[in-house]
Amino acid sequence: MAMKRLALVFFSLSAAVLAACGFAAGLLPLGGCGVFLGVVGGVLVLFEAEARGLSLLLLLITLLAVANALLRATPYLVVFAVASALIGWEFGLTAVQTKPFSKPDVARFARKKLASLAGIGAGSLALAAIAFQAQFRLSFGLALGLGLAALLLLGLAFRSTTTRPRSES
Amino acid sequence: MAAGIGVVLTGAGLLLRNGTVLALAIPFLLYCGVLLYIRLAPPAPSLSVRRSLEPERIEEGGRLEVLLAVENRGEAIPMLGLIERPPLGCEATEGMTVSLRPLGAGETHTLSFALQACRGVHAFPAVQALVWDRLSLSTSTLSIPEESELFAQPRVEIFDTIPIRPRRTRAFAGVVKANVGGSGLDFFGCREYVSGDDIRRINWRAFARWNELVINEYEQERIADVTVILDARERVNTRIGEACVFDHAVRAAASLALHFLDQGNYVGLLIYGNYLDWTYPSSGRVQRERILEALARARTADKSVFEDLSNIPARRFPPRSQLILVSPLADEDDVEILGILRAREYQILLVSPNALPSKSTERPSDEAFSLAIRIAQLRRALLLDTLRRIGVVVIDWNISEPLTVPLHGLVKGGWRHKWR
Numbered sequence: 001m002a003m004k005r006l007a008l009v010f011f012s013l014s015a016a017v018l019a020a021c022g023f024a025a026g027l028l029p030l031g032g033c034g035v036f037l038g039v040v041g042g043v044l045v046l047f048e049a050e051a052r053g054l055s056l057l058l059l060l061i062t063l064l065a066v067a068n069a070l071l072r073a074t075p076y077l078v079v080f081a082v083a084s085a086l087i088g089w090e091f092g093l094t095a096v097q098t099k100p101f102s103k104p105d106v107a108r109f110a111r112k113k114l115a116s117l118a119g120i121g122a123g124s125l126a127l128a129a130i131a132f133q134a135q136f137r138l139s140f141g142l143a144l145g146l147g148l149a150a151l152l153l154l155g156l157a158f159r160s161t162t163t164r165p166r167s168e169s
Numbered sequence: 170m171a172a173g174i175g176v177v178l179t180g181a182g183l184l185l186r187n188g189t190v191l192a193l194a195i196p197f198l199l200y201c202g203v204l205l206y207i208r209l210a211p212p213a214p215s216l217s218v219r220r221s222l223e224p225e226r227i228e229e230g231g232r233l234e235v236l237l238a239v240e241n242r243g244e245a246i247p248m249l250g251l252i253e254r255p256p257l258g259c260e261a262t263e264g265m266t267v268s269l270r271p272l273g274a275g276e277t278h279t280l281s282f283a284l285q286a287c288r289g290v291h292a293f294p295a296v297q298a299l300v301w302d303r304l305s306l307s308t309s310t311l312s313i314p315e316e317s318e319l320f321a322q323p324r325v326e327i328f329d330t331i332p333i334r335p336r337r338t339r340a341f342a343g344v345v346k347a348n349v350g351g352s353g354l355d356f357f358g359c360r361e362y363v364s365g366d367d368i369r370r371i372n373w374r375a376f377a378r379w380n381e382l383v384i385n386e387y388e389q390e391r392i393a394d395v396t397v398i399l400d401a402r403e404r405v406n407t408r409i410g411e412a413c414v415f416d417h418a419v420r421a422a423a424s425l426a427l428h429f430l431d432q433g434n435y436v437g438l439l440i441y442g443n444y445l446d447w448t449y450p451s452s453g454r455v456q457r458e459r460i461l462e463a464l465a466r467a468r469t470a471d472k473s474v475f476e477d478l479s480n481i482p483a484r485r486f487p488p489r490s491q492l493i494l495v496s497p498l499a500d501e502d503d504v505e506i507l508g509i510l511r512a513r514e515y516q517i518l519l520v521s522p523n524a525l526p527s528k529s530t531e532r533p534s535d536e537a538f539s540l541a542i543r544i545a546q547l548r549r550a551l552l553l554d555t556l557r558r559i560g561v562v563v564i565d566w567n568i569s570e571p572l573t574v575p576l577h578g579l580v581k582g583g584w585r586h587k588w589r
Binding site for chain 2: 055058059062065066069070073075078079082083086089090094097098100101102105106108109112113116117120121123124127128131132143146147150151153154156
């Protein structure tokens with residue numbers, strides 16, 4: 001329950017920030033989309049949707065964040081919203097995995113996980129702040145390097161999913 | 170998923186030359202980077218599992234304690250989720266079958282719970298273990314096999330006496346009336362004195378009357394061959410709510426088989442339905458185990474080859490022995506087969522579980538239902554009457570009461586005349 005509650009909180013927070021950004025910019029459809037995604041997120045988390053549903057929600061929230069970013073919303077808020085959605089997604093997935101376990105055990109685990117994910121969220125905001133503060137020119141070489149590094153990360157991430165630990169009985 | 174979104178956002182940011190879109194990729198890339206760092210040096214849990222059942226064998230519906238000890242033989246595990254799924258047909262009644270906690274190196278964690286099992290031989294599935302890393306981000310799922318079997322034997326009823334009269338008995342002393350004069354308890358007849366006869370058995374009243382020495386003979390009691398046939402055809406074993414007539418039939422077959430085994434007889438078992446599950450007649454404790462195991466595994470089946478009783482392998486039964494058929498019976502075809510067995514000089518005791526009395530109270534206001542039940546009861550009575558006429562001893566057993574009740578009625582109602 002603790003995992004589900006945290007997933008709900010973070011998804012709602014993300015949707016609320018994006019909706020507020022949309023409404024603040026005077027773009028009612030964007031704000032409406034934020035509210036809609038918040039409701040959908042709540043439903044998906046409460047009814048323990050499969051990983052695919054939660055991933056789709058994360059994708060939709062990211063698209064909304066991109067739309068907000070292109071329409072000149074406050075960058076920190078948009079990054080915060082995306083980081084929140086990512087944390088909510090992670091909690092949502094773990095909620096399904098930890099469903100069979102007892103509430104006190106899951107609550108203890110959720111606290112531990114919250115600390116790790118809060119670290120990632122804070123780190124993301126800090127990195128974004130550094131990126132926004134530092135003025136650098138985006139050359140072709142830098143862009144190519146960044147793109148290749150991202151692709152390499154993706155490849156390694158996929159490869160790492162295939163490794164399995166040993167067990168014996 | 171997160172890595173994919175991160176890469177797409179990076180690409181979009183670079184293409185659009187938009188710093189905010191590029192910044193949106195940061196949480197995803199950071200998340201993936203951390204995950205990757207963890208996964209490049211994944212925790213290598215080495216878990217050893219031991220499961221103990223106390224007791225290993227129970228009666229159906231009984232309770233047993235399960236202890237699952239998980240030992241960590243590798244590095245410390247920051248968070249370990251253990252899921253022990255009870256086998257199908259078993260239910261955890263007490264204790265915890267799951268746990269979520271860290272497990273230090275060399276530490277052992279024990280799960281203790283109580284199980285309630287229905288009839289059958291239940292194999293435990295592999296233990297599921299979820300291992301999280303120290304940041305609680307990455308999960309590895311392990312399936313740790315630990316073979317254990319739980320044996321839930323059918324519930325057994327204890328009977329005082331069940332009168333049987335097979336045409337042929339074995340040579341060894343037992344409790345079954347052999348229809349042969351000799352030493353025993355029940356008076357059997359008289360014969361002329363022969364030199365060497367025990368003088369204590371001389372009938373002095375007959376001597377006084379005829380002036381000839383006459384010896385009293387008693388009926389010999391020996392062990393016999395008994396074959397219990399359990400009818401496992403799907404179409405005759407109706408289901409009433411949760412319970413099935415077949416479960417009652419299995420309990421009856423087990424109780425009868427064990428009763429005759431305990432008397433020292435040679436008992437065989439045939440489960441007729443799915444295939445011919447034949448347990449060769451024998452006696453003793455090993456045979457008891459064989460029969461209980463076969464009955465624990467017994468399931469109903471719908472096979473066209475076993476649609477009626479015509480495929481009963483009569484040649485496998487010891488000639489002129491006692492057959493005990495536990496069957497609700499289907500139709501006249503079954504009666505015909507039993508008639509053939511009677512003609513081959515087998516003595517047949519039919520224990521027929523009857524679910525109709527308990528079913529008739531289900532829908533008292535439904536006239537059509539009541540009529541259907543009445544017709545079924547009449548049809549059944551007709552079948553059983555036909556069987557009685559051909560010399561089958563019939564026990565019409567209402568399954569809502571113990572089998573002892575109709576058996577007691579059989580003993581009280583002068584069973585000697587029923588065997589022909």
